Amino acid sequence: MAELVRFEINGAVGDILLDRSWVNAINRDIHRDLLAVAEQVAGDPDIRAVVLYGGERAFAAGADIKEMVGLTPHEITSLGRTLNAAVTAVARLTHPVIAAITGYALGGGFELALAADFRLVADNAKVGLPEISLGVIPGAGGTQRLARLIGPTKAKELIFTGRPIGADEAVALGIASRALPADQVFTEALAMASRLAAGPTAALAAAKRAIDDGLDGPLSAGLEIEAEKFAELFGTEDARTGMTSFIEQGPGKATFVGR
Numbered sequence: 001m002a003e004l005v006r007f008e009i010n011g012a013v014g015d016i017l018l019d020r021s022w023v024n025a026i027n028r029d030i031h032r033d034l035l036a037v038a039e040q041v042a043g044d045p046d047i048r049a050v051v052l053y054g055g056e057r058a059f060a061a062g063a064d065i066k067e068m069v070g071l072t073p074h075e076i077t078s079l080g081r082t083l084n085a086a087v088t089a090v091a092r093l094t095h096p097v098i099a100a101i102t103g104y105a106l107g108g109g110f111e112l113a114l115a116a117d118f119r120l121v122a123d124n125a126k127v128g129l130p131e132i133s134l135g136v137i138p139g140a141g142g143t144q145r146l147a148r149l150i151g152p153t154k155a156k157e158l159i160f161t162g163r164p165i166g167a168d169e170a171v172a173l174g175i176a177s178r179a180l181p182a183d184q185v186f187t188e189a190l191a192m193a194s195r196l197a198a199g200p201t202a203a204l205a206a207a208k209r210a211i212d213d214g215l216d217g218p219l220s221a222g223l224e225i226e227a228e229k230f231a232e233l234f235g236t237e238d239a240r241t242g243m244t245s246f247i248e249q250g251p252g253k254a255t256f257v258g259r
Contacts (some may be wrong), residue, residue, distance in 0.1 A: 005033035023061035038089035048197035060109025069145035091115035101190035122182035128164035200238035
């Protein structure tokens, strides 16, 4: 069986590449392969940042509707469980994850992109959650991650209308970090990932966990998470290196090893 999600290594950067013909419609096989790749990345100590990419034509144009039509609520629950497990595995990676989006990122494809830490979009990109036009709602984290990212009012507007948005609006809303020419998106995502991979990866992972987990609870709980992660980092080689370098050479001169 052909792999629909490929994994390639560029130095300390791991590339997760969707590779289903035409527009990467997300089906059960992609759920399976994506989960397996995410688990592989999580277990590889040499990977320090990740790029998520769907190719030049489309990031992922949504779920495979032909696979879902006619399913009962019980059957769709099972399907949704595997998709959520895959998307959550990407979201819970300790590495910085950058989604490089060209063409369409709709429905389940956009939900996968929302699991990344950053999104770079091509000037030809269209992103959105059009599930309402099918008489359903997003089922792989879209209602939750989009609302946390841009606030409930804007999230409701996009989800209630199903309206796709272009690159400039995605940047203006805070969904994407930058809009770029389509032929530069993947290259820039790799460059950004490489810069992050050269940083203190334990500190990056701690910051990611404090932000993500802190958003799931009250401020007081988030502050406790932050304090715990802050203290833990003083046991790392990178913290000792960074502080010694600052004292001896000034800021921004440290070379981190990721431990």
